[in-house]
Amino acid sequence: DAGxxxxxxxxxxxxxxxxxxxxxxxxxxxxxFWYRQTMMRGLELLxxxxxxxxxxxxxxxxxxxxxxxxxxxxxxxxxxxxxPRDSAVYFCASSLQGGNTEAFFGQGTRLTVV
Amino acid sequence: GDSVTQMEGPxxxxxxxxxxxxxxxxxxxxxxxxWYVQYPGEGLQLLLKATKADDKGSxxxxxxxYRKETTSFHLEKxxxxVSDSAVYFCALTDGGYxxxxxxxxxxxxxxx
Numbered sequence: 001d002a003g004x005x006x007x008x009x010x011x012x013x014x015x016x017x018x019x020x021x022x023x024x025x026x027x028x029x030x031x032x033f034w035y036r037q038t039m040m041r042g043l044e045l046l047x048x049x050x051x052x053x054x055x056x057x058x059x060x061x062x063x064x065x066x067x068x069x070x071x072x073x074x075x076x077x078x079x080x081x082x083x084p085r086d087s088a089v090y091f092c093a094s095s096l097q098g099g100n101t102e103a104f105f106g107q108g109t110r111l112t113v114v
Numbered sequence: 115g116d117s118v119t120q121m122e123g124p125x126x127x128x129x130x131x132x133x134x135x136x137x138x139x140x141x142x143x144x145x146x147x148x149w150y151v152q153y154p155g156e157g158l159q160l161l162l163k164a165t166k167a168d169d170k171g172s173x174x175x176x177x178x179x180y181r182k183e184t185t186s187f188h189l190e191k192x193x194x195x196v197s198d199s200a201v202y203f204c205a206l207t208d209g210g211y212x213x214x215x216x217x218x219x220x221x222x223x224x225x226x
């Protein structure tokens with residue numbers, strides 16, 4: 001398996017624009033997580049899904065953020081409108097529920113909002 | 115809720131020095147414990163894990179023992195190398211969804 005695949009790796013956008021980040025989890029994994037990493041706040045869990053259903057979105061900072069998982073092999077994180085303070089590295093991770101196994105992380109998307 | 119506390123860095127060591135990074139946790143139930151490592155510009159990789167009390171996880175010369183009585187999972191390595199320079203995250207999962215709760219991360223810099 002190629003691991004968790006995120007795209008794009010880098011994104012530079014202007015304030016006010018819509019940004020969509022994409023994630024393909026490892027085949028067979030049924031839990032998916034979106035994290036945001038900044039110097040100031042470290043790693044923050046934004047939202048996670050189990051069997052394509054959102055379980056907890058309490059980490060989503062504002063209504064400008066939304067996430068979907070239309071099927072087991074794809075998820076998106078959307079920011080609309082984007083703001084400079086959204087600049088961060090966004091990670092997607094997947095795991096197998098109930099297996100005491102670790103979460104596998106993608107390479108991340110570095111977002112810069114100017 | 116669950117939480118992980120780890121020592122703040124940065125930690126700077128000379129090559130071949132002994133490394134300890136402290137980690138303590140708070141969780142309901144019986145969590146699994148992990149150390150992840152993040153090299154510059156990369157995602158997080160699992161370094162080692164332990165799933166029950168008194169288990170010792172080990173990998174690449176790193177070790178950590180699950181201590182339920184002290185709710186700790188300290189990371190150790192006997193002789194660090196320059197290539198060990200990275201950010202190290204202590205983490206736990208608790209509950210069926212395998213949600214990972216991370217510590218703040220400790221940056222390690224090893225100088226020749």
